[in-house]
Amino acid sequence: MDIVTLADQMWRGEITTAQHNPMTAGGGVCEIADGVAFLPSFGNCVALDTTEGLVLIDTGSMFTAKALHESIRTWSAKPLNTAVFTHGHVDHVFGMKPFEDEARSNGWSAPQVVAHENVVARFDRYIATSGYNEVINRRQFALRELNWPTKFRYPDLTYGDELSLQIGDLQLELRHEKGETDDATVTWLPQKKILCTGDLFIWTSPNAGNPQKVQRYPLEWARALRRMAELKPEILLPGHGLPIIGADRIAQALDETATYLESLVEQVLTLMNAGARLSEVLSTVKPPADLVKRPYLQPLYDEPEFIIHNIWRLYGGWWDGNPSTLQPADERSLAQEITEIAGGAAKVAARAQELAAQGSDESLRLAGHLIEHAWLSDPFDKGIQEIRQEIYRLRASKATSTMSRGVFNWAVRESTGETL
Numbered sequence: 157m158d159i160v161t162l163a164d165q166m167w168r169g170e171i172t173t174a175q176h177n178p179m180t181a182g183g184g185v186c187e188i189a190d191g192v193a194f195l196p197s198f199g200n201c202v203a204l205d206t207t208e209g210l211v212l213i214d215t216g217s218m219f220t221a222k223a224l225h226e227s228i229r230t231w232s233a234k235p236l237n238t239a240v241f242t243h244g245h246v247d248h249v250f251g252m253k254p255f256e257d258e259a260r261s262n263g264w265s266a267p268q269v270v271a272h273e274n275v276v277a278r279f280d281r282y283i284a285t286s287g288y289n290e291v292i293n294r295r296q297f298a299l300r301e302l303n304w305p306t307k308f309r310y311p312d313l314t315y316g317d318e319l320s321l322q323i324g325d326l327q328l329e330l331r332h333e334k335g336e337t338d339d340a341t342v343t344w345l346p347q348k349k350i351l352c353t354g355d356l357f358i359w360t361s362p363n364a365g366n367p368q369k370v371q372r373y374p375l376e377w378a379r380a381l382r383r384m385a386e387l388k389p390e391i392l393l394p395g396h397g398l399p400i401i402g403a404d405r406i407a408q409a410l411d412e413t414a415t416y417l418e419s420l421v422e423q424v425l426t427l428m429n430a431g432a433r434l435s436e437v438l439s440t441v442k443p444p445a446d447l448v449k450r451p452y453l454q455p456l457y458d459e460p461e462f463i464i465h466n467i468w469r470l471y472g473g474w475w476d477g478n479p480s481t482l483q484p485a486d487e488r489s490l491a492q493e494i495t496e497i498a499g500g501a502a503k504v505a506a507r508a509q510e511l512a513a514q515g516s517d518e519s520l521r522l523a524g525h526l527i528e529h530a531w532l533s534d535p536f537d538k539g540i541q542e543i544r545q546e547i548y549r550l551r552a553s554k555a556t557s558t559m560s561r562g563v564f565n566w567a568v569r570e571s572t573g574e575t576l
Contacts, residue, residue: 159398160401162398167451169451173456178360179396179397186399192345199220202393203228203231206325209234210234211239212228212239214251215255217246217247222254225255225258236258237267237323240343242352243272243354244274250309252267268313269311272340273315274339275314276310276314279308279310290303292369296368329345335364335376336356336363340354354394354395356384357381358394359394359398362377362417365458365463365464365465365466366458372466375418382414412450416443420441420460425471442460456557491528495530501530502534504529508523512547541572542571548568548571551564552565552568
């Protein structure tokens with residue numbers, strides 16, 4: 157099935173996200189419009205044919221660079237003129253090397269890279285935190301052999317707010333926005349009415365809450381979506397997921413994603429202004445009921461609960477409002493006290509197992525708290541290790557998002573002393 161047909165069937169509900177995760181779409185080159193190729197992958201790429209060579213909107217990851225180059229070469233033999241990084245995440249910026257090697261071998265001019273100025277600071281931060289990023293990405297994606305890069309292809313040309321590029325016969329309008337990142341670029345092709353959103357639209361609940369990564373900007377994200385809608389695009393090519401064809405569908409998707417984020421922000425701020433603790437906010441705030449079934453707002457990668465955490469952090473800082481967590485005890489000391497009061501770590505683990513067997517979301521959450529106390533109190537007890545594995549396997553099986561599954565499956569491995 158071609159990518160356009162798949163996208164249409166997903167939109168209509170003929171294929172569900174349970175049957176096909178839109179973020180895993182593949183299938184080589186799809187010429188989505190005259191001179192415009194869409195290359196679906198975990199991180200999508202768009203190739204544009206101009207009279208001065210090719211332009212790429214994103215270049216994929218270190219894992220896909222060779223295959224991406226080969227795919228593009230089945231579509232066009234022209235040299236690469238320019239690549240636009242929609243942001244600095246590693247799944248979007250590591251495909252330049254094959255094109256640069258090719259340019260040197262053929263005596264072509266070296267391609268240029270264009271990005272927002274904050275991409276430079278992101279790459280600097282990634283180098284400074286390479287160990288941490290290696291750990292969290294191994295955990296999130298279950299890539300145990302992942303080696304976080306310490307060398308990046310920095311942009312040749314950066315901009316602040318807006319940049320207009322004329323490359324051969326093609327005009328590109330770049331605009332900086334904040335959303336999942338603070339270095340996002342939206343690319344608008346006015347001649348073709350095509351919008352390249354980067355990760356500001358990804359066919360899932362917006363990645364505005366990743367629990368292991370830096371601050372996201374949900375209200376600014378919503379405003380960016382509304383500005384994109386004002387352009388009245390007829391084709392939307394996202395950073396992840398499927399293309400959307402048709403002005404009405406695009407308007408709906410952008411508007412409803414913005415409304416989804418705005419609603420979460422409004423609800424959180426209302427409770428914060430009333431003095432609520434984070435725990436109350438988490439248990440109270442929900443995304444709009446009429447939007448949660450949309451195929452492009454499913455919690456397949458991030459989750460609304462995590463977005464709420466990030467809204468709290470953005471507007472209120474890291475403290476959750478519970479006085480005991482302001483200057484907390486060491487978690488192992490706390491676990492030992494609680495398990496002693498309860499009659500021992502094994503007894504606490506057994507109760508965690510009973511709760512997990514009930515299967516409800518709340519009982520699984522409680523089971524998670526209890527098994528952590530038991531395991532921290534006695535991490536070498538084989539029975540406790542096995543119960544902890546059982547509970548987190550169950551939690552992983554019920555999780556909808558990549559982030560939750562990654563953490564729960566990591567806890568299964570950690571239970572027996574396996575390291576990242």
